Amino acid sequence: MSGIIGKKIGMTSMYDENGRSVPCTLIQAGPCVVTQVKSEDTDGYTAVQLAYGERKEKNTPAALKGHFKKSGTAPKRVVVEFRDFKEEFEGQVELGKEIRVNEVFAEGDFVDAIGVSKGKGFQGVVKRHGFGGVGQATHGQHNRMRAPGSIGGASYPSRVFKGMRMAGQTGNSRVQVLNLKVMKLMPDENVIVVSGSVPGAKNSTVILEK
Amino acid sequence: MSELIKKFEAETKGEAKSFPDFKPGDTVNVSVKIREGNKERTQNFQGTVIQRKNPGTVGETFTVRKISSGIGVQRIFPITSPNIEKIEVVRKGKVRRARLNYLKGRQGKAARIKEKI
Numbered sequence: 001m002s003g004i005i006g007k008k009i010g011m012t013s014m015y016d017e018n019g020r021s022v023p024c025t026l027i028q029a030g031p032c033v034v035t036q037v038k039s040e041d042t043d044g045y046t047a048v049q050l051a052y053g054e055r056k057e058k059n060t061p062a063a064l065k066g067h068f069k070k071s072g073t074a075p076k077r078v079v080v081e082f083r084d085f086k087e088e089f090e091g092q093v094e095l096g097k098e099i100r101v102n103e104v105f106a107e108g109d110f111v112d113a114i115g116v117s118k119g120k121g122f123q124g125v126v127k128r129h130g131f132g133g134v135g136q137a138t139h140g141q142h143n144r145m146r147a148p149g150s151i152g153g154a155s156y157p158s159r160v161f162k163g164m165r166m167a168g169q170t171g172n173s174r175v176q177v178l179n180l181k182v183m184k185l186m187p188d189e190n191v192i193v194v195s196g197s198v199p200g201a202k203n204s205t206v207i208l209e210k
Numbered sequence: 211m212s213e214l215i216k217k218f219e220a221e222t223k224g225e226a227k228s229f230p231d232f233k234p235g236d237t238v239n240v241s242v243k244i245r246e247g248n249k250e251r252t253q254n255f256q257g258t259v260i261q262r263k264n265p266g267t268v269g270e271t272f273t274v275r276k277i278s279s280g281i282g283v284q285r286i287f288p289i290t291s292p293n294i295e296k297i298e299v300v301r302k303g304k305v306r307r308a309r310l311n312y313l314k315g316r317q318g319k320a321a322r323i324k325e326k327i
Contacts, residue, residue, distance in 0.1 A: 009212050013269065014222040019243070019293040026215055184222065191214055 003082045003209035004029045004104050005052035006192065008115065010202050014183060014193070024183050025198045027113075027206050029101040030190050034093050035071045035079060048085035048093050053077030053205070071095040078205050102187040105210060109182045114207040115200035119172030124148075129165040175199035219268045223290055232272075234259050234310050235303030235323050240274060240287060241296040252295060255285055258303065258323065260310040275313060277321075282314065302326040 006029030013021050036049035051068070053076055060068075060075040068075050073096060085093060093099075105111060125131040125148040133146045148167070152160050180194040198206055232238055239256040257276030264270045270289045275282065287294055303323040313321050 010215050012215050012219055014218075015290075015292050018245070019291060021288060021291070026212070026218055028214070184218070186214075186218065186221075189214055189217070191218070193218060 001082055001209050002085050002104050003050075003080075003111075003207060004099065004101055004192075005032050005050055005078050005080050006030065006101075006206050006208060007053070008198055008200055008202055008204050008206050009191070011197065016183075022183065022195050023197070024193050024195050025113075025180075027192050027194065027198065027208065028190055029192045029206075029208060030104075031098045031100045033071060033073045033076065034095055034097045034099065035068060035073070035076070036081075037093055037095065038081075045083065046085075047081050047083045049079060049081045050099060051076035051079045080207055082209070100187065101190055101192050102185050105182050105185065105192060105208070107182050107185055109210060110179045111182060111194060112176055112178050112209045113180055113194065113198045114174065114176045114209065115198055115204055117171045117173055117175045117199040118201050120170040122168060123170040124167045125165060128167060128170045131165075223268060227294070229289070229297045230299050232259055232297065232299050233303075233305075234261055234308055235305035235326075236299055237301040237303065238274060239298040239300055240285075240294060241298075242287070243293045243295055256300065257283075257285075258310070258313065260284070260313060261308065275310075277317065282317075 006027040009026040009028055011023060011025050013023050016022050030052065032050040032052045034048055035051045038045060038047040038049070040046055051073065055075040055077045057065070057075055065075060120127065124146050126133050126146045131146075131148060134141050134144055134149075137145060148165075151164050151166070177196070177199060180196050180198070182192060183195055184193040185191075186193070192208065194208075200206065236259050237257065238259055239254055241252050241254055244251055244253045255274060255276070257274040260273050260275045262270065262272045268290050271286050272289060273284055273286050275284045277283070302325065304326040305323060
């Protein structure tokens with residue numbers, strides 16, 4: 001699986017070949033630096049570790065400084081490992097090699113996007129799980145309009161089943177969106193445009209995989 | 211908005227079509243490309259412009275309303291759409307507001323708009 005790391009820029013729309021308006025997301029992707037190459041002999045599996053983003057020297061832990069020094073690059077903000085990186089890169093990836101977005105993806109490809117969704121805080125069941133709420137403001141409801149209702153029987157099973165949907169932290173979790181079409185590549189700006197939306201806020205890190 | 215988004219929009223917009231200036235209240239004739247199977251033909255939609263939304267952006271749309279065999283029909287066109295071939299201003303209207311939603315409940319004589327001379 002090959003991929004690249006990037007940063008979400010924002011959304012807009014474009015027209016496809018049929019003249020339909022397609023919502024799309026711009027992602028500033030790469031250039032990424034290869035910081036480690038894992039092989040069957042040394043690690044038991046093959047993978048490539050990429051790094052992206054700027055990071056100040058003084059904010060980098062010493063251990064990471066040493067890690068980046070091995071590949072001869074400045075400290076980076078995000079480090080992601082891709083297992084079984086694209087075959088055509090096999091044997092070509094070496095430490096410190098710069099990987100650009102147009103080398104990994106082409107227009108018309110379908111990619112998966114991974115990001116951290118926007119945090120919504122502690123939310124009730126209506127927002128979190130789409131419960132309907134009570135639906136009536138009168139007939140005895142005075143503070144129960146968004147309550148979850150019954151969570152199980154009292155005599156049997158006399159416990160709450162595991163996985164019962166309740167209120168809790170919403171968002172701020174790793175989310176993967178599958179099969180976004182690559183609408184356009186802008187190699188000069190290192191920008192990739194994919195159809196649809198991508199989890200996370202603007203300027204948040206996005207991992208694209210193929 | 212990010213500079214990169216602006217650049218992307220400028221790149222994908224295609225060649226700028228120059229449409230005549232039209233406003234809510236004007237009667238326009240819009241030529242739209244329609245694809246039926248493999249064939250492509252042009253269809254005209256003539257009616258009154260009742261609003262223009264998000265002017266100055268690539269997402270700008272305008273709404274055209276007409277009465278077709280006694281039934282009110284409204285169509286929303288994205289102004290940057292490649293399917294719009296031509297917009298022709300048939301008549302300039304004199305109106306005092308930007309959104310002519312009051313036309314929706316009216317028919318015949320009540321839905322007249324004065325001509326701007």
